[in-house]
Amino acid sequence: MRVALVTGATAGIGAATAEALQSAGYRVAANFANRPDMAQAFTARTSIPAFGWNVADHAACAAGVARVESQLGPVEVLVNNAGITRDAMLHKMSVAQWREVLDVNLGGCFNMCRAVIEGMRERRFGRIVTMGSVNGLSGQAGQTNYAATKAGLIGFTKSLALEGASRGITANVIAPGYTSTDMVSAIDAQVMAHILAGIPAGRLALPEEIARCVVFLVADASGFINGATLSVNGAKYMA
Numbered sequence: 614m615r616v617a618l619v620t621g622a623t624a625g626i627g628a629a630t631a632e633a634l635q636s637a638g639y640r641v642a643a644n645f646a647n648r649p650d651m652a653q654a655f656t657a658r659t660s661i662p663a664f665g666w667n668v669a670d671h672a673a674c675a676a677g678v679a680r681v682e683s684q685l686g687p688v689e690v691l692v693n694n695a696g697i698t699r700d701a702m703l704h705k706m707s708v709a710q711w712r713e714v715l716d717v718n719l720g721g722c723f724n725m726c727r728a729v730i731e732g733m734r735e736r737r738f739g740r741i742v743t744m745g746s747v748n749g750l751s752g753q754a755g756q757t758n759y760a761a762t763k764a765g766l767i768g769f770t771k772s773l774a775l776e777g778a779s780r781g782i783t784a785n786v787i788a789p790g791y792t793s794t795d796m797v798s799a800i801d802a803q804v805m806a807h808i809l810a811g812i813p814a815g816r817l818a819l820p821e822e823i824a825r826c827v828v829f830l831v832a833d834a835s836g837f838i839n840g841a842t843l844s845v846n847g848a849k850y851m852a
């Protein structure tokens with residue numbers, strides 16, 4: 614049974630991904646940063662163990678991965694799902710809003726990949742999937758910080774794919790469109806109506822529709838898919 618670690622896994626796309634991987638036969642570990650109450654409820658519902666640490670904290674990621682590995686075994690699949698928004702037009706954006714988003718979305722991916730990559734190289738097998746966003750491809754007013762991280766994750770992933778290919782390690786990005794999660798339900802209703810009007814499918818994605826793509830990309834049989842960005846956005850934007 615392969616061990617899969619999903620960050621930001623107790624709600625939204627992360628939770629759907631953790632459950633889909635469990636159904637596909639993986640031994641899953643769910644990372645969370647805040648809300649231990651939600652983590653507890655998630656574990657009670659799914660029996661997937663939850664491990665708390667902040668992906669923006671480099672040392673905490675190393676320690677967290679060590680804890681997961683001592684309980685479940687070596688991490689062979691990493692899903693970098695944890696991400697935040699701090700939306701504001703650039704002319705109103707604070708340094709804190711810029712830094713927080715970079716530290717979690719982009720720094721978190723570095724920290725987590727760094728914590729697992731040496732083991733994956735030694736074992737000559739690894740699957741890394743990172744959540745991008747349609748907005749990292751298309752841009753989005755109010756998201757210079759978020760879009761910069763999501764675009765940055767694509768360059769990171771392409772580079773990591775080149776480094777890992779000869780060691781049996783793949784790294785890919787999924788770029789979801791607007792998905793039915795807490796992050797999207799926080800958007801102002803009027804703004805949301807405008808966003809929905811711009812989605813040809815006429816609806817938000819379901820978290821499960823993103824999760825099934827993760828299961829596909831991390832499969833042993835997907836070893837030749839490397840450095841790719843898979844868009845799942847209801848035809849909103851075609852890169």
Ligand code: CAA
Pocket residue numbers: 698700701702705745746747748753754755756759789790791792796797800804808
């Ligand atoms: N495009 C261009 N200009 C826009 C705009 C848009 N979409 N939205 C607002 N503006 C302009 C307004 O026209 C206005 O211009 P003027 O001052 O010249 O009249 C200016 O921005 C300020 O408008 P507001 O007073 O409404 O601005 P605000 O500062 O209160 O909020 C905003 C602006 C932050 C962009 C807000 O509209 C917002 O949060 N929009 C949603 C952004 C978004 O889609 N976020 C995605 C979150 S979900 C996610 O990120 C998941 C994922 O991966 C898809």
